[in-house]
Amino acid sequence: MTQARAPRADAVRNRKKILTAAGEQITAHGPDVGMDEIAAAAGVAVGTLYRHFPTKTDLVAAVVAEFVARVADDAEAALARVSTGTPALDELTAFLSRVIEASVTDRAVKAAAQALGAEPGDRAAEDRAGAAVAALIHAGQADGDIHPDVTVNDIYLLFSTAPTDQPSVDRWLTLVVPGLTTQARPADS
Amino acid sequence: MTQARAPRADAVRNRKKILTAAGEQITAHGPDVGMDEIAAAAGVAVGTLYRHFPTKTDLVAAVVAEFVARVADDAEAALARVSTGTPALDELTAFLSRVIEASVTDRAVKAAAQALGAEPGDRAAEDRAGAAVAALIHAGQADGDIHPDVTVNDIYLLFSTAPTDQPSVDRWLTLVVPGLTTQARPADS
Amino acid sequence: MTQARAPRADAVRNRKKILTAAGEQITAHGPDVGMDEIAAAAGVAVGTLYRHFPTKTDLVAAVVAEFVARVADDAEAALARVSTGTPALDELTAFLSRVIEASVTDRAVKAAAQALGAEPGDRAAEDRAGAAVAALIHAGQADGDIHPDVTVNDIYLLFSTAPTDQPSVDRWLTLVVPGLTTQARPADS
Amino acid sequence: MTQARAPRADAVRNRKKILTAAGEQITAHGPDVGMDEIAAAAGVAVGTLYRHFPTKTDLVAAVVAEFVARVADDAEAALARVSTGTPALDELTAFLSRVIEASVTDRAVKAAAQALGAEPGDRAAEDRAGAAVAALIHAGQADGDIHPDVTVNDIYLLFSTAPTDQPSVDRWLTLVVPGLTTQARPADS
DNA sequence: TATGAATGAGCGTTCATTCAT
């Protein structure tokens, strides 16, 4: 009985504007930006914002979900390249590096998500990312490069504990990648 | 010249109560606990809390400083054991493990310190810890067990990125320790 | 282009209620009344009060501005009567008397304005009042009744130093008016 | 520093120190200085301050009383000069001028007294001042210089309404003195 | 007695959320 929804266009556009603005504001000013500021940045009134996202937690969850969707896309692209011959370990570490670099910029998103205990909110995107990462891991294990006990959860664990300031990221990757592989860290790495 | 100040007894006891309560409250409810709640948990009035710590930032810094002092004690004890023959790498990883386990309990302290930009406040304790850790690293490098480029900052980096939930800690240590060493992670680790 | 804004009605009414209540509360309890008390007296929540006046200083400035606007109206009315034949000195002293009587009721407004260093906020009203008073003075000087060196600032000076308790006002006017005129105070004044 | 027991001497010295410090602090920082700051400036603990003055109002009253005592001294000196031939009107206006100049510096004291509704507290000094001023007025009236209906209360009224900023004081005296005399303000005054 | 630590009501202000328009 849910009939034709004519005003969908506006609603969809508003939702997009709000998500974009929320991402920008949280990134720029931290997770404590006021809802009023987000609404103003989106060019809507607070009421509209609450129509789309009943609580601040929901809004942050949606912002996080967008990030997860981009991660899933990235993981699937990496997997596609592996199927054309690139070594899976290289793709996995490059993927790890890209995601973490991105989360430096979006650092507040992570903080916000944790601070507010936001639910992921987009199980589908998470599943897509998980499947692609699992496939990368398996391919690397088949190559003998990735340590046999590594799982998707290990990658998630590293995501969730990555440093949030740019200069630390490279060193952290250097320290962390050997644990995923079958090789010792070279003396000059 | 160094007179015993009689009325200090209460004040000292209150300071202790406040620090303890602050640690507990921040751990339990995050860095955003109200000062009133901390005061209530300590069994004092807010004014008393502000007499001891002029701002919330100061209070959080003091809580963090206490934690740092305990870490310094731990590092020095580990270093002492190395000088009696224990392998330095074992002591370093055990130390890492202990500190991180402890910071799981005190997890919010870290978040609080970052959130509020709290100054360490106790440079001496930090220096003590740094010196002991540096000595541990050098001993391990002399043994040929610890990778030659590892520094104290690497250990700090790992501290600051350690997971904050209990079950993840062990696995995380497994993944992270190989980066500190000259050896690959064994297939069955 | 000049659209009627429907939802403004409530806001306008609230603003009025707040200004009225603020004036009453400040008069009754001095410039240190709490914002909560003003809000309660106005029948709104504090937040509403802050929506209309971002700081306490702004609120006080608005209360003062209302008073200034009434003074300007009074001065202009007096000037109009002079142009129809009333002696300017009589109108000026009567105006002085009226404003000061009014400021007895609104006494705290003055104190509040000074205490908070509030900006007038309504320069237009102040200019109107100043122009009308200047015209009154000039007319009285043309009549030969008002002392030739009297200026608008003298009137402001008297405003700002008027007594704030009712019984003193009449005597104070008796003492102060001769300084504005070309005549000595009569023996039986 | 703990001398032999001379309870009275210490107490008297402390009272003096507190009064001096209170006067300075209130003059320097306005009537809202904290009791702690006054105590610190006096070199005593708050408790001592409260031993001498049970409330802040009492302390301010005492500061005001000191000022009144100085005014009484001034008035009596003026009266003495009149008895040696100086015109009483000149002495009265000069006295008015001196007191008001002094109250510009001590302006915060007056503000504090009003703000706190402090009782004068030192009836004796007030009576002394009143008697001397009354005698000045009578002498001026005998000379035919001072208007016959002027009373001590008129002088008090002028004190209480004097401007508190330096530049205004001279002009204000010019405007106000004619009301006390039997003469019109000269055209070039 | 003097000390200064403790008290706690109160302050101005903020902000996630609700609801009349």
Place this chain on the structure above:
DNA sequence: CATGAATGAACGCTCATTCAT
């Protein structure tokens, strides 16, 4: 539906006053 005014609990912090030492 969007709007934005209204709500009110909560926040960090202050300060006149009290009271144990």
